[in-house]
Amino acid sequence: MDIPYTVEVRRDTGLNNGKIGIWLFLASEVMLFGALFASYILIRVGSPSWPRGDTILDVPLATFNTIVLISSSVTMVMAWASLMRRQFGKFRIYMGATILFGLVFLIVKYFEYSHHFAIGEYPSHNNFLAVYYTLTGLHMLHVIGGMVVNAYFWGPGAKLYQTNPVWFTNRVEHSGLFWHFVDLVWIFLFPTLYLL
Amino acid sequence: MSSDHHDSSGHAAGDHAADIDKHVRVYITVFIALMVLTIITVAISYLHLSVPVAVTIAMIVALIKGSLVAGYFMHLVSEQKLIYAVMALTVAFFVVLLALPVLTHENGYWIPDAAPAAAHSEGAH
Numbered sequence: 165m166d167i168p169y170t171v172e173v174r175r176d177t178g179l180n181n182g183k184i185g186i187w188l189f190l191a192s193e194v195m196l197f198g199a200l201f202a203s204y205i206l207i208r209v210g211s212p213s214w215p216r217g218d219t220i221l222d223v224p225l226a227t228f229n230t231i232v233l234i235s236s237s238v239t240m241v242m243a244w245a246s247l248m249r250r251q252f253g254k255f256r257i258y259m260g261a262t263i264l265f266g267l268v269f270l271i272v273k274y275f276e277y278s279h280h281f282a283i284g285e286y287p288s289h290n291n292f293l294a295v296y297y298t299l300t301g302l303h304m305l306h307v308i309g310g311m312v313v314n315a316y317f318w319g320p321g322a323k324l325y326q327t328n329p330v331w332f333t334n335r336v337e338h339s340g341l342f343w344h345f346v347d348l349v350w351i352f353l354f355p356t357l358y359l360l
Numbered sequence: 361m362s363s364d365h366h367d368s369s370g371h372a373a374g375d376h377a378a379d380i381d382k383h384v385r386v387y388i389t390v391f392i393a394l395m396v397l398t399i400i401t402v403a404i405s406y407l408h409l410s411v412p413v414a415v416t417i418a419m420i421v422a423l424i425k426g427s428l429v430a431g432y433f434m435h436l437v438s439e440q441k442l443i444y445a446v447m448a449l450t451v452a453f454f455v456v457l458l459a460l461p462v463l464t465h466e467n468g469y470w471i472p473d474a475a476p477a478a479a480h481s482e483g484a485h
Contacts, residue, residue: 178440355418359405
């Protein structure tokens, strides 16, 4: 049985099912990160003292990671635009670049975490680090999840392009929406954890 | 739309090359804007402003950056009404969620420096 409304638009919603699905999922993600942000505010306000992020964390490294993640958002949207233009070769290049940017982000994060672990700064060290590891750890899981989906569309999932290019383009748009959301979360995490 | 194949935005996929070219130019502009705003965010942090001022500026810049990503990369500027409805509901609940700590905190202040009782709180952790 074919999945309905993967390509054509539903009259009542004006959307295909994949798009409304991913937006509802993102809405739940907003609440997940929102709950953690609210917890962070509560813990920070309730604490008798709170360190500035830059006294503990590496700001230049995080700035580099911010630039990497923003760049990956651009390559992601360019991958979708390439499919809209029916340029599959360019799609592969841009999607490959998006995955590589994600990998660079994770490698930098690995070095950041390793440094903290080496000097005994574990989540149990203080509230600041507990919040830092929780928020960045959850964000990192999202980066990994997005990379897995993108890698699928770069590799085996791309077969769909041969038989139904519009459906494949829509799928890439939906994975792109998730990837941009991951970028969006980092845009708020970066100043709140590292700079304030 | 005359094409048999439409994507969820109502665009006819593959036959709007000029539209896509215009989109790509917007993406590049947004990318440059995001880079500039990132540099501004970091530069401001080196000014070592007071916490309330720093939080306010950082959140305003982050909101602008977030709006650019959501508006252009996620195509929210030209979405269907149902997506706006979902987002409006999400934003409403998100605001309530963030307001909870403010409402439940005993003195109602969410910035330590602004709270008279916690004026001494800045410094060592």
